[in-house]
Amino acid sequence: MQELGRLEDLPEAYRTALTGQNLVPLWPSLRAVLPPGKPTPRTQPICWSYEGLRPLLLQAGELTPIEKAERRVLVLANPGHGLDKMQASATIYLGMQLLLPGEWAPAHRHTPNAVRMIVEGEGAYTTVEGEKCPMSRGDLILTPTGLWHEHGHDGDKPVVWLDVLDLPLVYFMEASYVTEGKAQTVTAEANDRAYQRGGVVPAPVFNRAGEAFPMLRYPWVDVRATLVALAQSQPDLDAVQVAYVNPETGADCQKILGFSALMLRPGERLQLPARSCAMVFHQIEGGAGVSLEGHAFSLAEADTCCIPGYTPVTLSNRSKDQAAFIFIADDAPLQKKLGVYEVRN
Numbered sequence: 001m002q003e004l005g006r007l008e009d010l011p012e013a014y015r016t017a018l019t020g021q022n023l024v025p026l027w028p029s030l031r032a033v034l035p036p037g038k039p040t041p042r043t044q045p046i047c048w049s050y051e052g053l054r055p056l057l058l059q060a061g062e063l064t065p066i067e068k069a070e071r072r073v074l075v076l077a078n079p080g081h082g083l084d085k086m087q088a089s090a091t092i093y094l095g096m097q098l099l100l101p102g103e104w105a106p107a108h109r110h111t112p113n114a115v116r117m118i119v120e121g122e123g124a125y126t127t128v129e130g131e132k133c134p135m136s137r138g139d140l141i142l143t144p145t146g147l148w149h150e151h152g153h154d155g156d157k158p159v160v161w162l163d164v165l166d167l168p169l170v171y172f173m174e175a176s177y178v179t180e181g182k183a184q185t186v187t188a189e190a191n192d193r194a195y196q197r198g199g200v201v202p203a204p205v206f207n208r209a210g211e212a213f214p215m216l217r218y219p220w221v222d223v224r225a226t227l228v229a230l231a232q233s234q235p236d237l238d239a240v241q242v243a244y245v246n247p248e249t250g251a252d253c254q255k256i257l258g259f260s261a262l263m264l265r266p267g268e269r270l271q272l273p274a275r276s277c278a279m280v281f282h283q284i285e286g287g288a289g290v291s292l293e294g295h296a297f298s299l300a301e302a303d304t305c306c307i308p309g310y311t312p313v314t315l316s317n318r319s320k321d322q323a324a325f326i327f328i329a330d331d332a333p334l335q336k337k338l339g340v341y342e343v344r345n
Contacts, residue, residue, distance in 0.1 A: 041309060044308065091256070092331065093163070097116075107150035110177065110178040115257075121157050124153040139217060142215075227325065259327070292313045
């Protein structure tokens with residue numbers, strides 16, 4: 001590939017003249033923004049141990065009352081982007097959030113889309129636009145852009161969940177902001193039971209007219225049962241995986257990030273091709289090995305790791321007699337909309 005000129009090759013007076021008019025020559029930096037063959041990611045392979053972070057999260061509950069925190073969260077930051085940037089990848093924010101018994105995280109709405117993957121505990125709930133969504137381990141709860149949401153806890157033990165937001169992207173677009181609100185009035189219970197059979201949805205006359213997100217809570221008990229049934233009915237499947245989608249359109253459940261759940265059969269070893277999108281793996285049940293170029297992680301329950309894009313990954317179930325279940329987040333929906341999504345075998 002042709003070698004391009006360097007900035008220091010230009011006369012100092014010329015560089016000064018450019019700076020004086022807020023101009024920058026492209027060619028010295030062209031290879032940095034358009035590297036040959038594939039991108040040069042800042043996202044580093046990294047794993048966050050739940051066993052390691054949980055005591056620090058509980059300590060945060062002792063040190064900072066919810067009134068002082070609003071949302072008591074430890075951010076899972078990728079050092080490749082700088083810890084101050086609060087990014088797990090270029091487009092994905094991750095945070096472990098703690099809610100203690102009797103606490104209430106006040107209502108607000110914001111432009112970034114968020115989901116909650118429940119990690120431990122019972123008795124807490126999220127209310128989204130008046131719809132109360134109870135939280136149990138493995139449940140996925142959506143709080144899409146612009147919708148009012150708050151968190152409460154009626155139980156007697158700490159509840160923890162993993163927040164996954166498209167905050168880095170929305171912030172980069174200078175479109176990120178929040179609006180504070182008052183406590184919501186619960187008008188309905190979670191609507192997930194209405195969408196429990198494929199091919200059958202509530203009749204339009206009974207639908208919530210114009211709702212872009214008809215289903216806000218995806219119970220783990222149902223997702224897990226679907227994965228087990230899929231593995232039993234189709235034993236030759238290359239991968240036992242289901243996607244979280246809008247039950248009325250079949251499209252991704254949110255517009256920027258995509259979410260799925262994967263079952264690794266006992267002893268299974270699964271090779272994933274290199275995809276252009278970075279991926280987050282969160283272990284819901286069991287244990288799994290994650291290996292890629294120069295790195296290997298061993299995930300226990302509630303551990304989370306991030307893998308950069310354009311990287312082939314091998315997942316392996318460490319158990320010979322028990323299935324392992326993994327939650328996956330990526331930005332494939334956005335990349336497909338932009339026409340830059342790739343799979344490289």
